[in-house]
Amino acid sequence: MIHAPKAMGKIFERELKGILSANEDVLSRVTKTCDTQERVGYLRIRENPFMVIRAAGSLGVDLVAIRDGMSFPIEVKSSTADVMRFSRSEKLMIQAEDMISDCQRVNLVPLYAYRFKGHRGDAWRMFTLDMGDLDMNLYSGIPKLVYERLPKVKFSKTGNFIMRWKDGWPLSKFIDYTTALAGKRCQTVRSNFEAESEKRT
Numbered sequence: 001m002i003h004a005p006k007a008m009g010k011i012f013e014r015e016l017k018g019i020l021s022a023n024e025d026v027l028s029r030v031t032k033t034c035d036t037q038e039r040v041g042y043l044r045i046r047e048n049p050f051m052v053i054r055a056a057g058s059l060g061v062d063l064v065a066i067r068d069g070m071s072f073p074i075e076v077k078s079s080t081a082d083v084m085r086f087s088r089s090e091k092l093m094i095q096a097e098d099m100i101s102d103c104q105r106v107n108l109v110p111l112y113a114y115r116f117k118g119h120r121g122d123a124w125r126m127f128t129l130d131m132g133d134l135d136m137n138l139y140s141g142i143p144k145l146v147y148e149r150l151p152k153v154k155f156s157k158t159g160n161f162i163m164r165w166k167d168g169w170p171l172s173k174f175i176d177y178t179t180a181l182a183g184k185r186c187q188t189v190r191s192n193f194e195a196e197s198e199k200r201t
Contacts, residue, residue, distance in 0.1 A: 012078040012115045013054065013062050016124070019171065020065050022049035033120040034172070041172030042122075044179045060098055061110075068182055069142045071108055075099065077163070078115040087160035096153070096161050100129050107139060109147045116165045125168025127153050142181050149177065 018026030022045045031039045050065040055073075063074040075095065077084055086092040099110045112127040128150040139147050151169055156162045 013076045015115070016074070016076055016113055016171075017052045017054060017063055019124075019175075020045065020050040020063075021052045022046050030123075034122055038122040038170065038172040041170070041176040045175050048179055048182045060095065060102065065111075067178075070146070070178065070182070072111045073099065073103065073108060074111040074113055076113050076115070078117055080117045082116055082165040084114065084163045084165075085156065085160065086162065087156065087158065093160060096129060100131060103129075104131060107143070109139065109143050109150075111150075112153060112163060113171070114163055114165055114168055122170045122172045124171035125163075125165050126171055126174045127151050127163055127168050129153050142178075145181060146178060150174075 015026060015030065017023075019030060019042065027042060027045070031042050034042065048067060050067045050070075053064045053066070055061050055064055061073040062076040065072045065074060086096060102108075103110045110129050112129070114125045114127065116123050116125070128147060130152040131147075149169070151167050153161050153163050154167070
């Protein structure tokens with residue numbers, strides 16, 4: 001199995017940051033080989049971009065994406081292979097276990113973004129980690145909806161985490177879905193505000 005070197009991984013971190021923050025140059029580049037549906041999904045990020053912070057390892061993840069009602073710690077992985085086995089590195093296993101523990105503690109949905117190098121079209125796939133017995137009560141609102149929709153990183157027969165790129169959720173669909181949820185939340189907040197205003201008059 002061939003994996004992208006560390007320097008290449010940083011390039012893809014910047015690419016994902018540019019996509020989620022609606023950088024026009026990045027969006028233009030990554031959608032060149034996308035089909036119409038994928039392109040429309042990607043460009044919906046213009047409606048409500050995330051604020052994306054590069055964590056640089058200090059938080060144990062690569063990126064943190066923040067938007068009204070949403071906050072996602074993101075670990076970025078890239079490879080020329082379509083399967084990533086965490087068993088190749090003890091660090092990968094420890095990192096995933098730490099993400100589960102930390103996100104359970106603060107009720108956040110952890111994300112893995114898997115970039116398949118060389119793939120034409122939408123090359124990104126999104127996953128989350130299985131939060132175990134706590135997942136039913138851990139989340140509410142938008143985080144719950146996103147967590148339930150996202151494919152989970154699976155376990156191999158030997159009990160190690162494994163990501164199969166084909167099983168992930170295309171980033172274009174993730175953007176489309178979360179943007180729609182944010183829009184519905186804004187409409188609900190606006191309707192509630194208007195209703196309260198009418199009561200006071």
